[in-house]
Amino acid sequence: MRNEKAPSIQKSDRETVSSNKIIKTTLLSDLKSLFKSVVLIANVLPVLVGFWLALYFTNTSLMENIDLFLLTMIGSTLVMAGALVFNNWYEVDIDAVMARTRHRPTVTGNISLKSVFTISMVSTVLGFTVLLFTTMEATLYAFIGWFTYVVLYTMWSKRRYTLNTVIGSVSGAVTPLIGWAAIEPAFHIVPIMLFLILFVWQMPHTFAIAMKKYDEYKAAGVAMLPVVYGFEMTKRQMAVYITCLLPLPFFLASLGTTFIVIATVLNVGWIALAISGFFVKDDFKWAQWNFLYSVNYLMVLFIMMIIVTLPVFN
Template sequence: MRNKEIPASQKGVNESINMQKTTLISDLISLFKAKVLILNVLPVFAGFWLALHFTNASFIDHWVLFLLTIVGSTLVMAGALIFNNWYDVDIDTVMERTKLRPTVTGNFSLKAVLATGIITTLLGFILLLFITFETVIYAFIGWFTYVFLYTMWSKRKYTLNTVIGSLSGAVTPLIGWAAIDSAYHIVPIVLFLILFIWQMPHTFAIAIKKYKEYKAANVAMLPVVHGMNVTKRQMFVYVACLLPLPFFLSALGTTFIVIITILNVGWLILSLTGFFTENNWKWAHMNFLYSVNYLAILFILSIIVTLPV
């Protein structure tokens, strides 16, 4: 295993500056990557809700199952994110946006972070074992992909790290659905595909915004290795791939299809403007904001259109 220690000079600087800027709450939020975690919980909830809708089941009759699903899956995802923080401490020290993480500042010891990741993961899987084995399988695929195939293997070596990492986030609606019924159904499968494809332009937008940081940390992100033009072309292609997918969700109604299609066309136009702009950071930031709101609207709308009348 490679050396996990931070260089002494850098560690001294970080501790003297960052210790004054963080609190226990902010450290915990950073350690668990709260924003990422919340963004992943929504698809789990949507998957669960939609499975109830399509099986004509009652939420009241399954509220205990709902709690087990949400808490269990959240703990598993949190465990994966903590492992990522633990493993990436060396590159987090270099990147400006991650210098306040408790693993970098030294507020939390790496041994404590590793132990927390292990315990959180195990607790999550134990809770999911009370649901269905299919739920456990999807959760394990997401956890294993993110921790080993993305964080420890591909992130620093291959630009395909984005594709590999996208799999881990895409399984979330399958986890929620499988708690109620088998996820071998067109709705969760299409939601999986949308999430899988969505993560590519979303992540590329972040990589463009943080280009200098990823380059300094020697992380093999697409714009760092192949340049901005290649990244913009791939973003356009991936967004275009989203266009036909809402039409496979006819079970969610015409309103859903129309609204999501409008969002897809809007994103495609926005991605196209990237070929004519010189301000890559501003354009990438607009894509990032659009992608986050796109995902929130997609899953919240899927719940709204299936609310009992």
């Protein structure tokens, strides 16, 4: 699936774009934007959950592994931060076109592109160095996530193919594997299911964003599914992916009945919302509801995984 329309602003125009306008912002807001703080936190949470569940299923104490926990969290956070900052550096031309990203420091020039690239590389190298003190398997999963996001998604597929969403989903889905593999090998039904849940979840979540920001993605020439194939195709695919989430919690029966019931209720609710999309008149409002539902869905699901495995419930 290819988008033949190339972005109107080429990568060679970055320095010009970033120097067009200086917008007054605080250093803190610039750094939060540069590191995509909300996205970063959303990706760190599954690492934590993966680590926690590995402790639970191996009957291992957190306090006895607190040093390993800190190394895993710090290392993975640095690697992910490096990838996100690289994305900001590489996509400054796209960000300059899109309203929601025009105030990023790479576009405003508040932080030079050379500095942004340096921050990205330093963060990445430090992250992998720290992770090497955990396990090779955890480091490998982190590398898969970094390589997929930086090379296969950001540099190769995002501007060319609607499959960019599928490719990008891999980078987010490996995060719980990093946490789990720091304790023991991730060839276990629980981390595998966490990977699948995150992989499938990211599709409708990202499609909802692409529908919300349709005009901006179209102006930037980004090959998102709604831009290339329209809203109806996007709605159908969202419904399919959301339905695929329905059976996955049942493979996590070891987390207990409470978790399965809550996860199933969440899945059924999302399926109902997806089906309603074929009858609504305001596609943008519907996309906004899907976005909000997807964010809360994941947050509730992963927090529940921790709650149901707390000692007080066992």
